[in-house]
Amino acid sequence: MKKLIAITTLAAAFISGTGFSAQAEETYKVQSGDSLWNIGKTYGVSVKEVQAINNKGNHLIFPGEALKLPTPVSEEEKDLLARLVHAESKGEPYEGKVAVATVVLNRVDSDIFPDSIKEVVTETSAGGVYQFSPVKNGEINKKADEEAIKAVEEAIAFRGDGNNSLYFFNPDKTSDEWIRTRTVTKTIGNHVFAQ
Structure with a gap:
């Protein structure tokens, strides 16, 4: 995708009143019970982009695995x-x-x-x-x-x-x-x- 850029900074913020929390980091360590879908919704990133930058051909992820995250929507x-x-x-x-x-x-x-x-x-x-x-x-x-x-x-x-x-x-x-x-x-x- 034309907007795929790896994040180089660690940021965490909550914008009160919007209902969204922004959390972005270069990588995310997969926890037990995680899914790409929940990671995408939590971090405001596309599951398809997460798969692409991590060379994943499927939705399988494993606890302890480090995933690169694309730039989130602001x-x-x-x-x-x-x-x-x-x-x-x-x-x-x-x-x-x-x-x-x-x-x-x-x-x-x-x-x-x-x-x-x-x-x-x-x-x-x-x-x-x-x-x-x-x-x-x-x-x-x-x-x-x-x-x-x-x-x-x-x-x-x-x-x-x-x-x-x-x-x-x-x-x-x-x-x-x-x-x-x-x-x-x-x-x-x-x-x-x-x-």
Whole structure:
């Protein structure tokens, strides 16, 4: 992945009010009962990236094993993404919230979108229109609920897997014809996800 960088510093912080704790280190010593999934969610890193930088072809890890960890998503960007998910996905099923977060992460990883969560979320079209309506209407400024925070953690750990959706829309709320020309990957609740 284009953003894969080994961490060279040890950091631990808790950002109060966001529900996320940032813990990053160059390596992580596997404890009994650990899984790559839980390590990914705890440290804010992609399981797939952990596997790649540790040359693992499967999910097997062993107590005492030292794993290199990729650069985690920052607390600021996790919070911004959770607020976007909260605003975009009110009333949607949990799976849809994870999918909305995944669309943003897929855009960050894509060569056709900006390279950070903040830049993707605040990006405007050539006509100056925000890509996500909550940025325009101010809903992005409201605190995320626990379900949105959990969805973001899951999407980050799941990053790099899935159906590569780069867009989502509610067909009942948009008249945009271009978005309807995209290849549909999945429909969850009221949202259609597409490439």
